[in-house]
Amino acid sequence: MFYRQAGDFKTTYRDDIQTFPLKQDRWGYYIVLAIAFLVVPFFINDYWTSAVMLPFLIYAIASLGLNILTGYCGQVSLGTGGFLAVGAYACYKIMTAFPDLNIFIVVLLSGVITAAVGMLFGIPSLRIKGFYLAVATLAAQFFLVWLFNKVPWFYNNSASGQISAPERSMFGFAVTGPNADAPVRYLFCLTFLVLLAWVARNLTRGRLGRSWMAIRDMDIAAEIIGVNPLKSKLSAFAVSSFFIGVAGALFFSVYLGAVEVGEAFGITQSFLVLFMIIIGGLGSIFGSFAGAAFLVLVPVLLKNIMVNWLGWPTDIAVHIEFMVVGGLIVLFLIAEPHGLAQLWRLAKDKFLLWPFPH
C-alpha cells in the first residue's frame, strides 16, 4: 500500500536504469547514508567501534571483493586470507617507508599492490575451473602466509614478526595508532566502504560486470559471443583483490593496530569471508553487507546476551555461540539457499503487492 511502484513515473532512460528504481528504496538509502555519516559518529564509543562497526565495515569490503570474484565471475577462491595479508603488509611497508604519505593514499596503494598479486594468482584460472581452482587459490593462501612469516623484510626485521601501525592522521585527526578517536576511525572505514560499494555496484551492471556474469553462467558460450575470458577473469581477480587489499589494509591499520600473519590472516579468514557471501547471497551487493552483518553481529549479540545479561560462564557461552551460529547458518541455507539477499528480495515483492496478493 505504501511501498509500491504505481505512480512512480520514469520519464528518462537515466531514471529507468538507476540503482534504486523505487522511490521508497531511494529514500531509504539516502536516510541510511545520512544516519551513518551524520548521526552515528556522535553516539559511537570505543566499544561499538572496535567490537561491532569496524569489523562489520571491513568485512563488508572484503565480502564485496570476494563476491565480485565468486558471485559475479564464478571463480571460487579460498585465498582471501592471504590477499588480506598482502593488503596489510603492503600498508605497513608503505606506511613505514613513506611516513609523510597520506593514509588514504596508502590504503589505496595497498589495494593496487594486492590487485597485482591477485592477478598473478588468477592466471591459473584460465586453465583450471571449479574445485580445482579453489585448491589453486588455497595454495596462494598458504604460500602468502608462509612468505610473510619467513621473510623478515616484510616486518622490518622486528624481533617478534609482529607489524604495528604507527600513528597517521588526516585533516589533523589521528586515524591509526592508539590515539585515534572512535568516530574518526569509523568514518574513515565508512568512507571506503561507501565509495567501494558504489564502484562495485556500477562495475557489475556495466560492460565489465556483464562479461563477468557471462563467464560465470557459461564460459564457452561467452567466448563464442565475443567475451574475452582472459580479460574478464583477470579483471575480476584484479578488482576483487583490490577490494580485499583495501580491507586488509584497514583491518591492520585502523581496526587491530598490530597483527601477526599466521593468526590474523589464516585459513579461517578465507572461510569466514566465503561464508559471508554464501549466507548473504552470491552475486548481490546487498548480500555482501547482509552476510558480513550476520557473521559479525550475531556472535557479539549472543555473547552480550549470555555473558553480560544472563551471567553465564564464558566458556559455556562460547560453545553455545558456536552451536547457535552454526545452526542458524544451516537453517538459513535450508530455508533460502540463495542467501539473505534473496529473502530480502522475496520480502520486497510481497510488500509491493500487499495488501492485495493478486
Next chain:
Amino acid sequence: MNPLKIVGVALITSLASTAAMADLVFPSLSYRTGAYGANGIPFADGYADYFTLVNERDGGIGGIPAKVIECETGYNTQKGVECYESTKGENPLVYQPLSTGITYQLIPKVTADGIPMHTMGYGRTSAKNGTVFSNVFNYPANYWDGASHAINHILSENGGDIKGKNVALVYHNSAYGKEPIRTLNELSAKHGFKLAEVPVDHPGQEQKSQWLQIRRTRPDYVLMWGWGVMNQVAIQEAVNIGYPMENFIGIWWSGSENDVIPAGAKANGYKALTFHAVGSDFPVFDDIQKHVVDAGKAAGAGDQVGTVLYNRGMYAAMLAVEAAKTAQGIHGTADINAAQMRDGMEALVMDAAKMESLGMAGFGPEFTVDCKNHGGPGLGAMQQWDAGAGEWKLISDFEPSDMEIIQPLIDEDSNAFAEESKIELQECA
C-alpha cells in the same frame, strides 16, 4: 504506572546502583575454549580464586572488594581487542591478557588510556625498560631471561663449555615463539653452540615433519617455546622418536601437567623453566581450600588447585593484589584508580617477610620493581617431571640470567620502539 515505565525505572536504578558500587576491578582476559584452553583454564581458575580468597578471608583489598570480570578471548587477538574495549569502561586496574599477541596489540592502547598491563613471563621482553614502556610491566622474569636460564642450565651440565654443541629451538610460529630467537643468537655467538630454528605453525597439532628433522639431525639439546595443544604433541613426538627427555627443555609455558601427562611414563625427566614454586605445600592453599573450594566458590570446575598453571594464575593475582595494596599505601586512599595502581606496581617490593605473611614463603623469588626496571631481576629455576610420582619437582634454585647479553638487547629494542612510535621517555628519579 504502565509496564514500560516500570522497566525503565528498574533499568535506571540498576544502572545507578552499579555506578555507585566502587569495587576494585580486575579484568581476566581468559581462554577456556579452543586449542589453548587446556592451559588457559587452570590459569584463569587460579587468578579468579585468589581474588575470591582475598574477598572472603580479608574482606577485599584494604576493605574494598575485588571484582574479576572474565572475558573469553580464545587466544585470539580480534576477540582480545573486543574484550579490552568492553571492559575498559568499568575502571579496570590492570590487564593481564595471557597472550603475547594480544599484549602487542594492547601496549599502545593501555599507554594511551593510562591503564597498566602486567605480562608476567610473556609479552614484549623489552617492556622491562620502564622509561619507554611506562604502563607495561613484565616482572618477575621474561622470555630473554628464560632463554638465558635454559642455556645456563646446559652450560652447568657440560662444565661450562658447550662449544660445537647443537641446540634446536622448537617454537610456536608467532610473536610468542619468535621472542627468544634474538637472545639465543647472541648467546650462541658467545658460547659457540649452533642454533637450529624449527617453527611449528598454529595450532601445532601436526608436528611430524619437525620431529623428523630433529630425529635426523639429533641435536644435543632441544628447547621449546610452545603453548596449548602444541606442547602435548611435541612431548609425545619426542617420546616417539626416543629423544632423551632430560635434554628436552621447555619454557615455563611448556611445563604444566596437561602437557606431560598424555605422553605417559615415557615423559619422565622432561624439564621446564619456572619462576615460581611448584606443588600445593604452602599455607595459602589451606586458606584457598577453606575459604574458596569448600565454600563452593571456586572458579571453573575447581579441580585445578595446585597445578603449575593454577599456581601461576594465583601468583599473578597475588602480585596484582600486593601492587594494589602498595598503591593504596602510596596514595592514602583505598579506592584507587588505574593511574594509582600503576604507581603501586612501579613501587612493588616482594621480600621474604611479605611472602611469609601471605602464606607463600619461598613461593617466588624476592624482587623489587622500580621506574627504570619494570622486569624485576629475572630469576628463574628449573623443574623436572617425575612421571612415577606424577608431579613436577624443582631441581635448581632461582638463578639470575645473563644480563650482560640481555640488557643491550633490551635497550636496543625499546629505543627502536620509542623512536618508531615517537614516545616521550618517562622521567625516573
